[in-house]
Amino acid sequence: MTGARLHPFTLLAIAGALPALAWILPAPSGGTVTAAIGLTLAASRGLRRGLWPAVLTAAPFWLFLLLLHDVPTTIAIGLRITTMVASFVWLVAALEPARLVDAMVAAGWSASVAYLLAATLSAVRVLKARARRIVEAQRCRGLSPRGGIAARLRALRALALPLVLSALHEVDERALALETRGLVPGIRRTPLAPPPDPAVEQAARWALLLACLLALVRRFVVPRFT
Amino acid sequence: MAVSPVLRLDGVSFSYGAVPALAAVSFAIAAGERVALVGRNGAGKSTLVRLVAGLERPDEGAVWVGDWDTRDCVPEQLARRIGSMFQHADQQLFASTVRDDVSFGPRALGVEEREVERRTDHALEDLDLTSHAAHHPYDLPPAFRKLAALAGALALEPTLLVLDEPTVGLDRALRARVTRALLARSAAGVALLVITHDLTFAAESLQRVLVLDRGRLACDERLAGLVGDASRLEPLGLVPPPVAALSAALDLPGRPVRGAEVARELARVARGRLAP
Amino acid sequence: MKSLTLDHTSFWYPATASPALRDVSLDVAQGEIVALVGALGAGASTLLLVAADLAPRVIGGRLAGAVARRDRSGIVLPTPWTQTSGMAFTVWDEVAFGPANLGWPTHEIARQVDRALERLELVPLASRDPVTLSGGELQRVIIAAILAMDPGLVLFDEPAAELDGEGARTLWRLIRLLAKDGKAVLLATSALDALPDVADRVVWLENGAVRAVGTPDLLADVVVCDAGLGTSVATVWRAGGLPEPYPLTVADAVQRWR
8 A cells, every 4th residue: 555654745746747747758658657657656556446447537637638639649548647646546545644744843834824735625525425315315316317318418417516515504603613623724733643754765855856847948948959 | 915124134144343233133024114213322223224225234043124135135226225324414405406415316217307306395385394395404403304304204205214312302392203214105005114212202203122232132013012011111221201100100091101192181081180 | 600691693694684583591500501492593593603603703694682602612514524624545544624723732632533533433544535334323423523622512403313313312411511521501302301301491492582591391391382382291291282281201291090
C-alpha cells in the first residue's frame, strides 16, 4: 500500500507532479510513463478503491476524445487525462484528511484553510456512503438499473439528483455545524498527531519540483536555441 | 385452509463478513397484521429489514415474501409487494414537487398513469399532505419531508409495509397522523413491520412485537402483554411507555395500552368508585 | 449566577418578514436545567441558535433585544451526521476534533476526550469509524464531542431523538450530572414524559413567543394538555374526564388513585 505513511505534502507533491509532467513531457511517451505510474499507484490502493474507479472515470473521456479527434491526438490527450484521474483517485484513497490538516497546521497554515482542502478530498468518502443509501432506497421504490438508454438516464436522475440536492441542502447546516466544533478563525489548532517529515521526503519534494521545472525548460525554452 | 403469510422468515442467519448479525430467526406475518420490531441499538433490526427488502441475501435459511424467495429476487422486483422506508428517507427525495416524488414509485413499477394518480392521491390523503402536494420537498421542514417519503412507500400499495423508525423527528400531532395512516392501511389488509424505539407509538399503532436481542429473536408475542411489564422490558434495554405503565400500576381491567382505551377504563373505574 | 440571559429578544431569519422569535425574555442559571417545549416550528431551535451565538452571527438575519452570555456555549444539533467533522477515522479522533480546534495542549485534550467518552459510555466504540455507527451511537458521539470542549452553557436540540430507551435514560442521567457540575443546560425536546425527572423549569414556546413558564408541573396544566404538550399520563387522565389537578407521572397517578 503506497502512500500510507508518507507525509501528506509528499503525497500532494506526487499527485501534482505526475499530471504536470504528463502535460509537459512530449506525447505519447511522456504520457504513457506518467499514466502507467499513476495507474500503478491507483492500483496499489486495491482494485475496488483504486484501479477500478480510475479506469471507470477516465473511460468516458477517451470516448469523447475519439469522437472529436484523430487517433494520435486522442492517445496523447487521453494519456494525460488518465494520469490526472489516476493521480487524483490515488490521492483521495491514500491521503488521510486528518493527517493533512495536522501537517498544514504544523506548517503554519490556518485550521480553516486546511480543513477546506481536507474536506474537499474527504467529500468523496462521505458522498459514496450516501450514494449507496440512495441507490438502495430508489431500488426499493422500483427503480431498475437495467433497460435502454432512456431508462438508464431516468434512473440516473433519480440517483444523482437526491445526492446533489441533499448534499447542497446540508452545506449550510455543515457550515453551521463546523462553527459548533470550534473551527473559528484566529485560534491556533493543536495538531493531534503531526506527521513526521523526514529530510528524505523534503528532498524528494524539491526534486519533483525541480524535475517539473527542468521538463518545462527543456520543452519550451531549449527549442528556441536550436 | 391456511392462507400463505405475507412475510415468512425460516431460520434466517446472516453475518457481515465475520461479524454475526442474525442467528436462526423465524417468524411469519399475516395480511393486516401490525408488528413492531424492537431491540437495542445493534440488535440486528436494520439488518433484518435489509434482508426482507432484498438488499442482502441470508447466509442460512430463507426469506419468503408471499410465495417469492428473496434469494431469487432483486429489490426492485420486491417493490411490487413491499413498501420500505429506511432511516434518512428524506434524503431520497428529488422530484420538483411532493406529488411527483410520491408517484415515482408506482410509475417506476410500470403502473398505468390513472392508477398512479389514484395511488398518489390516496397516499397523500392518508397522511394529510394534499395541501403540500405542489411544494418542492426541500421547501418543507424535515418532518414533512419524512412524511413525504412515507407517502412514497404507501403509494406503492404493497402487501407489506416495512418502516425503519418512521416517527423520529415528528411531534405528537404528526405521530398521530402516522398512526392513523398505518391503521387505515392495515384495515385494508396491508401487513406492517415497523422498527421503532418509541414504545408509546408502538402501543398506539401495533399489535404484535418481535424483540431482537443480539441477533436472536427473544420474544414474539402480543404487544399489549409485553409493553406493560417493566420487569421483562428492562433486561431487553427497553423502557415501559407511561400509558401502559399506568394501566399496569392501576391494574385497570383488561390492562389496555392504547391511550383512548386507558382513558375509557379510567373513566369507567372512577365512575364505579363514585357510585354508592 | 446567570449563564444566559435573553432580554426582550426577537429574531428574524434572513429575507423573512415575520419573526421566528418574538420578544422572548428568559434566563438560565449555572446548575439549572431549562426545557423548551412547543409544537414543531414554535421557535425552540431558533432560540437555541441565538443562545449559541450562531444566530445572527453565522446564519444571518436580524436580532432585536439583548443577549448576555457568561460562559462558552456548546450546542448539540438534532442532525448528528451533519455535525461530524467528516475527517476522523475513529470515534476518539472525532471527539478530539473540537478540543484540538480550541488549541488546547495534547494532555488536556486527552483528558477531556477520555472523560467525555466515559460519560457517554462510548469507550468500547473508541476505535470505530464514525461512518459505520448507527444514528443513536453517532448522536452520543456528537454529545461527547461537544462536552469535550467543556462548555459552561450546554444547549441540546432534540438530543434523544435517535436514541433507544436505554440510551435516552443514560442521556437524562448525564444531563442531570452536567447541572450538578455547575453547567447551565438549555434543551429543546419533544420527550415530554422525561421532563418531570430532568427539568428544573419548563418554557412553553408558541409561534416564537413565550406562552408560559413554570416547573415541570406545567406539563399537567389543562391548557398545556389541550395544546398536546402534556405528559402522557396527564393527557390520558384528562381524556378520561377525571378531575384536576392532573398527575404528571405514573407515580403521581398512583398516589391520586388511592
